[in-house]
Amino acid sequence: MRVGLTGGVASGKSTVSAMLAELGAVVIDADKLAREVVARGTPGLTSVVEAFGAELLTAEGDLDRPAMGAVVFNDEQQRRTLEGIIHPLVFERIVALEEAAPRDALVVHDIPLLAESGRADTFDAVVVVDVPTQLQVERMLRDRGWTQQDAESRIAAQATREDRLSIATHVIDNSGSLADLRVRVGEVYAELTAGLTAGLTAPGS
């Protein structure tokens, strides 16, 4: 069973992924893969430097992520250019990791841009982590040291809350405590794995 997990920036996707992994899901994290494909010494990083210039590297030769963020979250054209380099490389990695997952696993794809991608219907279920926009902003300011402007430009680069909710088969409201979240994640995991068991035992399957 393949599950898409999405939510706005700082909605709590990584927190939910970690809880699902503890419960037994295999998690494939698109943000993590997007970092790996532009790690120092990769062809991906070479392509980024060709497109954006060596001034976007740190003294050590890594991608300067805050500087890159400042460029792409304030200029849609530049963001599309970066996505055009990174997304195909991430997609290749996703396919390889999925092939390596056990056949009976609940595979959860943590994909920040799932609503934007138009690929939601390629998943058996879509879990959306939902929080009010104001709480998203508060958590970004509190936990990441970003400015109000940083937070708002990231939100503006993403689908709206309503767009994401429209692709959901399961919604996880993350406006409460972490303890509340854990309870809700447990419920959703139980529903998803019940679907998995039903699918495995269905006549003719």
Ligand SMILES: CC(C)(COP(=O)(O)OP(=O)(O)OC[C@H]1O[C@@H](n2cnc3c(N)ncnc32)[C@H](O)[C@@H]1O)[C@@H](O)C(=O)NCCC(=O)NCCS
């Ligand atoms: C611009 C970059 C270098 C900034 O790095 P930084 O370490 O500050 O952020 P990080 O990668 O951890 O992303 C944090 C969050 O920002 C949001 N975000 C990232 N990329 C995008 C994007 N292209 N459009 C909208 N939101 C995005 C997501 O909510 C993501 O979870 C980085 O976000 C990046 O390489 N983005 C392009 C690749 C991409 O689209 N990744 C998203 C999933 S594949």
Ligand SMILES: Nc1ncnc2c1ncn2[C@@H]1O[C@H](COP(=O)(O)OP(=O)(O)OP(=O)(O)O)[C@@H](O)[C@H]1O
């Ligand atoms: N219920 C909660 N109560 C308080 N803080 C929370 C809660 N859920 C998540 N957080 C905190 O909010 C921040 C954002 O959560 P997390 O990193 O899981 O979001 P994300 O959606 O994965 O972010 P990104 O889009 O940047 O990848 C983190 O610092 C996390 O610890």
